[in-house]
Amino acid sequence: MTAVDLTESMLAVAQQHNQTDRVKFEAADATHLRFEAGSFDVACISFALHDMPLPIRTRVLQEMVRVTRPDGVIVIVDYGLPRNKLGRALIYSLVSLYEAEYYRQFIASDLEALLRNIGIEIMGKRSTLLGAVTIFTGRKEEPPTHAWFNSAL
Numbered sequence: 001m002t003a004v005d006l007t008e009s010m011l012a013v014a015q016q017h018n019q020t021d022r023v024k025f026e027a028a029d030a031t032h033l034r035f036e037a038g039s040f041d042v043a044c045i046s047f048a049l050h051d052m053p054l055p056i057r058t059r060v061l062q063e064m065v066r067v068t069r070p071d072g073v074i075v076i077v078d079y080g081l082p083r084n085k086l087g088r089a090l091i092y093s094l095v096s097l098y099e100a101e102y103y104r105q106f107i108a109s110d111l112e113a114l115l116r117n118i119g120i121e122i123m124g125k126r127s128t129l130l131g132a133v134t135i136f137t138g139r140k141e142e143p144p145t146h147a148w149f150n151s152a153l
Helices: 008-017 054-067 085-098 101-108 111-117 147-152
Strands: 002-005 024-027 040-046 068-079 120-128 133-140
Touching (some): 002 008, 008 024, 054 068, 068 101, 111 120, 111 133
Parallel strands (some): 002 024, 040 068
Antiparallel strands (some): 068 133
């Protein structure tokens, strides 16, 4: 198992809380991972996408797709909003107090559409913590094969 983060300080915190010897920690830029395509059965990102502008967010997700094996699992955990109007306003206002500007852009964006557009088939979506957190579970889609096109060659 490999865990990556851009900053050494976050890796140090992760190592302090690590309770297994099976995790390897690496400083890495998630937009350019050193791993070969299809290297991982599972790729996960937790509470990071909301801190990125859309082009970086897109590139990170593309890298996750690239390093995940075909039909591999991709898990995304990040902020969400409750369904009811009062809950949405409350959570949005509260989280906006301590999160940077990209949080607002992240919440306003269509993460589900982005995931589908880069090749993640959404298998599940679950809200937790009163709707303040959303967990997406998906799989890397296989590139389409068109038998009629291949046979025509």
